[in-house]
Amino acid sequence: MAKPSSVFVCQDCGAITHKWAGKCEACGAWNSITEEAARDEVPKGLSGGKGKKIEFVSLEGSSAPLPRLATGIAELDRVAGGGLVPGSCLLVGGDPGIGKSTLLLQATAGLSRQVPVAYISGEEAVDQVRMRAVRLGHAKAKVALASATSLRDIMASLDGPDTPQVVVIDSIQTVYADNIESAPGTVSQVRACAAELIRLAKRRGFVLFLVGHVTKEGTIAGPRVLEHMVDTVLYFEGDRGHQFRILRATKNRFGATDEIGVFEMTETGLSEVANPSALFLAERRGNVSGSCVFAGMEGTRPMLVEIQALVAPSTLSSPRRAVVGWDTNRLSMVMAVLDARCGLALSGNDVYLNVAGGLRINEPAADLAVAAALVSSASDVPVPADMVVFGEIGLSGEVRAVAQADTRLKEAAKLGFAQALVPARPRKDKGNAGGGVGSALSIRSIGHLQDVLGLFRSE
Numbered sequence: 001m002a003k004p005s006s007v008f009v010c011q012d013c014g015a016i017t018h019k020w021a022g023k024c025e026a027c028g029a030w031n032s033i034t035e036e037a038a039r040d041e042v043p044k045g046l047s048g049g050k051g052k053k054i055e056f057v058s059l060e061g062s063s064a065p066l067p068r069l070a071t072g073i074a075e076l077d078r079v080a081g082g083g084l085v086p087g088s089c090l091l092v093g094g095d096p097g098i099g100k101s102t103l104l105l106q107a108t109a110g111l112s113r114q115v116p117v118a119y120i121s122g123e124e125a126v127d128q129v130r131m132r133a134v135r136l137g138h139a140k141a142k143v144a145l146a147s148a149t150s151l152r153d154i155m156a157s158l159d160g161p162d163t164p165q166v167v168v169i170d171s172i173q174t175v176y177a178d179n180i181e182s183a184p185g186t187v188s189q190v191r192a193c194a195a196e197l198i199r200l201a202k203r204r205g206f207v208l209f210l211v212g213h214v215t216k217e218g219t220i221a222g223p224r225v226l227e228h229m230v231d232t233v234l235y236f237e238g239d240r241g242h243q244f245r246i247l248r249a250t251k252n253r254f255g256a257t258d259e260i261g262v263f264e265m266t267e268t269g270l271s272e273v274a275n276p277s278a279l280f281l282a283e284r285r286g287n288v289s290g291s292c293v294f295a296g297m298e299g300t301r302p303m304l305v306e307i308q309a310l311v312a313p314s315t316l317s318s319p320r321r322a323v324v325g326w327d328t329n330r331l332s333m334v335m336a337v338l339d340a341r342c343g344l345a346l347s348g349n350d351v352y353l354n355v356a357g358g359l360r361i362n363e364p365a366a367d368l369a370v371a372a373a374l375v376s377s378a379s380d381v382p383v384p385a386d387m388v389v390f391g392e393i394g395l396s397g398e399v400r401a402v403a404q405a406d407t408r409l410k411e412a413a414k415l416g417f418a419q420a421l422v423p424a425r426p427r428k429d430k431g432n433a434g435g436g437v438g439s440a441l442s443i444r445s446i447g448h449l450q451d452v453l454g455l456f457r458s459e
Contacts, residue, residue, distance in 0.1 A: 008033045014187045014225060036188050037181035069166070069207065072110025075263060075272045076103070079234060079247050081255015084111075086165065088254060089198045089208040091172075091227060094236030099245055100211050102269055103236065104168050105132060109141035115165035117142070118158070122149040122174030136269040149184065151177045151193045155200060163204045169197065171211035172226075185213075194226055227251060238265075242358035244279070245270065259299035277304035277415055280357040286385030290377030293417070294369035295388040295408035296361060302404075302411035304388065306356040307366065309373035314350040325355025326366065334371050334393060341397030342450050346378060365402040367393035372421065372452055381456045387419040388412040397449040399423045413440035421446065421455070 008017045010033050015026035023030050068083025077083050080090070094100045101124075108117045121129055126147050133139050144164060148154055154175065158167060169175060175193040176184040183189070194210060201208035210230065227233050231253040238245040247261035262273040273279050281293065281304060290309045295302065307326075314320065323331050331353055338344040353370065355361055368391030376383050383389070390408055392400040401423045409420055424445040446452065 006035050006037055009036050009187045011187055014191075034186065036186055069111060069115065071107040072113075073103075073107055073261075073272065075247065075261030076107055079249045079252075079255075079259050079261045080232065081252055081259075084166070084207045085231075085254045086207060087202050087205045088232065089201055089210065089230040090232040090234060091210045091212050091230040092234045092236060093212040093214050095214060098236050098238055099263070099265060099270055100236050101129075101170055102132065102136065103247070103263070104170065104209055104211065105129070105138065105143075106136060106269055108143050108166060108168055109133070109136070109138035111166050112142040116144065116162070117166045117168075118144040118146070118164040119168045119170070120146050120148055120154060121170045122147070123171060135267075149174050149176060151175050151196060155196060158206075159200055159204065163206055165205075166207045166209070167201070168209040169211065170209075171213060172197075173213050190226060194229055198229055237360065239358040244273075244358050246359060256299055260301065277302070277411060280305045280359065281415070284356070287382045289380045289382045290373050292369045292373040292376065292383045293388045293412075294361070294366050295390045295412050295420075296363060296365060297404050297408065302407050303359075304411060304415060304417075305359055305361070307369050307373050308354045308356055309370065309377045310350075310352040311346060311374060311377040312350045312352075314348060316350075319348060320350045320352075322350075322352045324353070325358070325360045326353055326370065327362075330364070330367070331370065333395070334367055335374070337393055337395060337397055337449060338371060338374065341448075342453055344375065344378065344453060346374065349378075363402075364392045365390045367391065368399055368421065368423070368449075368452070371449060375452055375456055379456045384419055386417050387421060388417050389421040391421075391423040391446075393449055399446050399449060399451075401425060409441055409443070418442060419444065421452075423447070 008020050009015070010024040010026060010029060012029040012032045013024065013027035015024055017033065020033055020035065024032055066086045068085055070083050071077055092100050092104065105119065108119050111117050119129065124147065126145055129145055130139070133141065146157070154169070158164070172190060172194055173185040176189050177192050177196070180188050180192055197208060197210070212226070232249060233251040235248045235250060236245060237248060243265045245263040245265055247263065249255070249257050249259055251257060262276040262279070263270040264273050264279070284291070284293070284306050290311070292307050293304055294307050295304050297303070321328060321331065331351070335346050335351065338346060351374070353373070369389040371393060372383055372389050388408070390402060392402055394400055405422060412420060419442045421444050424447040
């Protein structure tokens with residue numbers, strides 16, 4: 001039987017079928033299956049005894065660890081784990097126009113003062129990149145610039161005695177291998193081009209930045225295997241309606257995976273934000289019902305943000321639930337606990353929840369702050385303007401302790417807050433209830449969500 005000359009590949013998950021279908025059975029995506037040339041099978045005859053024996057070494061190496069390269073952008077170095085590791089590959093994703101190319105151009109300009117750097121753009125012409133460099137004030141930076149999309153040409157230019165130590169490919173979806181019969185950006189092309197570039201980076205020891213497009217769901221386009229191939233995956237987040245940008249690491253083989261970097265988009269590019277809490281709270285207004293300050297953690301960095309809630313009577317049979325910056329399912333759970341355990345029925349109202357500043361919160365420690373904002377809006381009693389709130393809520397209404405409470409309280413005290421609504425400490429930690437902040441904060445510990453309603457009734 002003749003081998004099929006083409007296969008059908010899902011562009012979202014990489015699943016292979018032998019006929020076209022409107023829906024991928026593997027991931028459930030619609031209209032994501034395209035026809036591609038069949039890939040070569042694994043050569044036969046790979047039996048034992050015909051390969052070269054691998055040399056094993058001890059786990060304790062004799063060579064010193066390679067020094068990290070500092071980009072000159074402290075927020076980027078923080079997310080990368082303290083700098084760039086030679087031979088590593090970083091995948092940077094984000095919405096179109098969010099600032100990926102701007103960030104990498106600023107980083108390469110800073111790195112060019114230390115090491116040779118190359119910036120290869122497949123989406124923009126050389127003159128377009130030069131115009132951006134002039135606007136950012138880096139026109140004199142010693143960055144080797146090129147516009148190319150052929151993998152063969154890029155490999156030939158980088159594989160030589162004068163290989164740069166940092167290479168940026170913007171973007172991997174525009175690069176194509178001429179021996180693969182499919183369009184650039186397809187699963188086969190992205191997988192093959194990324195694998196060859198990563199292999200060259202490991203062999204030559206240079207840092208490789210790959211810029212990746214994202215889908216409408218916010219994930220990096222192409223097969224998930226691309227994220228497994230690289231060492232670090234960075235997402236550049238933010239709403240283009242706000243000036244704040246968040247660089248978040250979702251995978252990092254050389255550092256923490258929950259660190260973030262905060263930037264502000266200005267006319268001259270991205271500027272670092274040394275104190276994100278003060279920036280996110282800069283436009284906050286006190287004595288407004290439905291507003292609550294949450295003391296959160298992003299990696300090792302404490303961050304205070306404002307959570308806003310609005311509970312309004314609804315004329316619809318199915319009241320609206322609009323959430324920006326938080327998990328919708330988590331909001332439904334908090335509302336259900338308020339109804340079942342505390343007797344506060346919100347099901348007949350429209351509920352709107354917003355995390356001010358465009359930041360997205362993922363940790364469950366924001367449950368108590370969300371509940372306080374909802375109760376405040378429903379009762380029209382403001383949360384004290386000098387109070388911070390954090391804590392996780394269980395289904396029985398209990399308020400559970402969260403990690404790094406002391407760090408959150410210290411950050412609140414540093415910004416001038418006087419009160420804190422926190423979960424009750426376990427008995428073994430009762431003697432350290434203040435977390436070392438002493439009289440700087442008046443701490444009120446609660447064990448059940450019912451106590452939050454009592455706080456507002458007492459007002």
